Amino acid sequence: MNKENLRIVFMGTPDFAVESLRVLVENKYNVVGVITMPDKPSGRGHKIQYSAVKEYALKQNLPILQPEKLKDESFLTELKAWKADLQIVVAFRMLPEVVWDMPPMGTFNLHASLLPQYRGAAPINWAIMNGDAETGATTFFLTHEIDTGKIIQQEKLPIGPDDNVGKIHDELMVMGAQLVKKTVDLLLDDKIDAIPQDQFVKNENDLKPAPKIFKDTCRIDWTQSVERIYNHIRGLSPYPVAWTELYSPDKEPVTVKIYSATIDKTKTLLPIGTITTDNKTFLSVSCTDGTIHITQLQLPGKKAMNIEDLLRGYKFAEQSIMK
Known part of the structure; x- marks a missing residue:
């Protein structure tokens, strides 16, 4: 044939x-x-x-x-x-x-x-x-x-x-x-x-399984190693996208999506989930054994943006955390 x-x-x-x-x-x-x-x-x-x-x-x-x-x-x-x-x-x-x-x-x-x-x-x-x-x-x-x-x-x-x-x-x-x-x-x-x-x-x-991914699967667990968090983010980007909750003083928590990041394995003394930013060029989150530097983020109701573009129109309050 x-x-x-x-x-x-x-x-x-x-x-x-x-x-x-x-x-x-x-x-x-x-x-x-x-x-x-x-x-x-x-x-x-x-x-x-x-x-x-x-x-x-x-x-x-x-x-x-x-x-x-x-x-x-x-x-x-x-x-x-x-x-x-x-x-x-x-x-x-x-x-x-x-x-x-x-x-x-x-x-x-x-x-x-x-x-x-x-x-x-x-x-x-x-x-x-x-x-x-x-x-x-x-x-x-x-x-x-x-x-x-x-x-x-x-x-x-x-x-x-x-x-x-x-x-x-x-x-x-x-x-x-x-x-x-x-x-x-x-x-x-x-x-x-x-x-x-x-x-x-x-x-x-x-054998490693590959079950269907649900919303809860996509949530970031900031208590994990920076390596695992980084792999979690890239393994869900651009779809269905890793997410976390942003807590700002005196505000209701909101869900944000993280599309890309880089990692720094230098240990930090800051509490897990602490946000560090100059509100101009960088946004970082402290983890157990290093830092996640977020490079692309999506705020509720907005499109995903590179962090420098996002920080031109949005400022993170002091003492903000992600968890």
């Missing part, structure tokens, strides 16, 4: 998935249909918003299905009618067996980590938040347990000490798209030698 005859159904939703779909379409692979999340209202006007994958699929005139439930008979009937040989999943949702087991060549997924590390919804964030020096992308066959199927291909990507999740997301998006293409080519050439994930695991306790 060649790539023009191989019938591919692609499943995905956000920007991260678009790059893989684009690489397949532009390299003339036979994508017979796209499955993405249902449209949803967004923003203040509750305008209906299409997923990034739907927007691209519409421009390419690709057939689209947007099921609310993946076990609905009507959806399964329409999916079967596409007669897929292979299904490819990139940043979509959990599939029931009736879906992933449908095509004769199976269903493979692109995951943004070096599986079996960081199984779960937020692998890029957690790798950076944990201070890892590398991550990567993995293609693997879907099976019953989430992110546990046999590994097909894997590629590593270094994480620089100052890289944030936005940068690594974009690099993995491009790398992952090429890995998807390479995986399809290996399937076409019948050169797949998929390896069970348990061959990569010496001790289950060594």
